[in-house]
Amino acid sequence: MTNVVMPQMGESIAEGTIVRWIKKVGDSIDRDEPLFEISTDKVDAEIPSPAAGVLTEIKVKEGETVAVNSVVATIGNAGEVAAAPAATALPEAAVGQPESGPATAAEERTTTPDTAAHDETHADAEDVRRQKSSPLVRRIAQEHKVDIAHIQGTGLSGRVTKQDILDYIESAKSGAAAAPAARPSAPAPVPGPVYSPGENVQVVPMSVMRKKIAEHMVLSARTSPHVYSVYEVNFARIAALREKKKAAYETAGAKLTFTAFIAKVAIDALRQFPIVNASIDGDNIVYKKDINLGIAVALDNGLIVPVIRNADEKNLLGLSRAIDDVATRARTKKLNPEEVQAGTFTITNPGIFGALYGLPLINQPQVAILGVGAIEKRAVVIDDAIAIRPVCHVTLGYDHRLVDGADAGRFLAFMKERLENFDEGWT
Numbered sequence: 001m002t003n004v005v006m007p008q009m010g011e012s013i014a015e016g017t018i019v020r021w022i023k024k025v026g027d028s029i030d031r032d033e034p035l036f037e038i039s040t041d042k043v044d045a046e047i048p049s050p051a052a053g054v055l056t057e058i059k060v061k062e063g064e065t066v067a068v069n070s071v072v073a074t075i076g077n078a079g080e081v082a083a084a085p086a087a088t089a090l091p092e093a094a095v096g097q098p099e100s101g102p103a104t105a106a107e108e109r110t111t112t113p114d115t116a117a118h119d120e121t122h123a124d125a126e127d128v129r130r131q132k133s134s135p136l137v138r139r140i141a142q143e144h145k146v147d148i149a150h151i152q153g154t155g156l157s158g159r160v161t162k163q164d165i166l167d168y169i170e171s172a173k174s175g176a177a178a179a180p181a182a183r184p185s186a187p188a189p190v191p192g193p194v195y196s197p198g199e200n201v202q203v204v205p206m207s208v209m210r211k212k213i214a215e216h217m218v219l220s221a222r223t224s225p226h227v228y229s230v231y232e233v234n235f236a237r238i239a240a241l242r243e244k245k246k247a248a249y250e251t252a253g254a255k256l257t258f259t260a261f262i263a264k265v266a267i268d269a270l271r272q273f274p275i276v277n278a279s280i281d282g283d284n285i286v287y288k289k290d291i292n293l294g295i296a297v298a299l300d301n302g303l304i305v306p307v308i309r310n311a312d313e314k315n316l317l318g319l320s321r322a323i324d325d326v327a328t329r330a331r332t333k334k335l336n337p338e339e340v341q342a343g344t345f346t347i348t349n350p351g352i353f354g355a356l357y358g359l360p361l362i363n364q365p366q367v368a369i370l371g372v373g374a375i376e377k378r379a380v381v382i383d384d385a386i387a388i389r390p391v392c393h394v395t396l397g398y399d400h401r402l403v404d405g406a407d408a409g410r411f412l413a414f415m416k417e418r419l420e421n422f423d424e425g426w427t
Helices: 105-108 115-131 135-143 162-173 206-224 236-251 258-272 316-333 406-421
Strands: 002-005 016-019 034-039 046-048 051-056 064-065 071-074 226-234 278-279 282-288 293-295 296-298 300-303 347-348 366-374 376-384 385-399
Touching: 034 071, 034 206, 071 226, 135 162, 135 206, 135 278, 162 206, 206 300, 226 406, 236 258, 236 385, 236 406, 258 293, 258 316, 258 347, 258 366, 258 406, 293 316, 296 316
Parallel strands: 293 347, 347 366
Antiparallel strands: 002 071, 016 034, 016 064, 034 046, 051 071, 226 385, 278 282, 296 300, 366 385, 376 385
């Protein structure tokens, strides 16, 4: 019998939600064959089976959230009867680790003579878990000069969540007593009823991904004073180069898209204007030496931003391959947790859906995001004559705490000049 556990999908991830069981009890399964699908703060992923055999028991239902390393299922041999569900999950298990002997770790701890010492150690561990909430929570706490230890967390093992600290800050602003804040059991009040009794509506619970997106967007709107600058760019030069080179790129196993050209020029602009490739840490500015480019990918049920690490080390062909690769794996839920972390700048392309331009929210803790509008033929004035050219509006959304309008203008002017006069040698 082999225990299947909730995997650790990233250093700061403490729990995951079972979205879907791909296999059912009694189904045969091969090692590394997809077994179930999970959703975490960072990524949605299909989890492979740690062993070959038969799925004998499912311990966690779809939609339930459990701690990492909790046993979620068991795999045994054909004909085995499912064991009775355990009262609690085994937090110390590892993926693919066989079940332990009769005495569990929990039972061993209860027989330890020095109970007082154990209680003290356990309390210390609770404090460590609370202090080691996600980097996002710690950053918010630092910005608002809040001691996380004073907040009663509602997450796993008392872990302070984003909502906990935001509620605490809001209560402090409104003059509420500085008692430990707890997440309210009921949703926050809204201005007026969402719908009336008897109204013809359909109520559907949010997916895990949609909840996470909602949390991140509310946090971004609360954190950064957003300002936008929009530039119009003539894409005639890029369109001609793409038409000239796309066959050769396809032969090399890459799709040459407009996004690859935009990414290449954005990387050059980030080198030129490092303030856009930075973050805010309290009263300090953190300049990122690496350029880790996030590329927003629309999914059927939400949005995910895989990251191309050290994107400045790639030429146009390398960027084309990398963009196609992460986008494909994002849509098939094959991304690794580290591939959606540590981004320093993000490009999103609402133009693929026909938008003239977009005003996207910043992907925290970054300080800027580039929105790309639709590339369409329009009448433009060139040398006092009207001509038809492919035109695109690019938008820079930026955190006005750090990036000023002049910085954004210089950044976009640099991009405009490079895109309109793209040199074939830059590829």
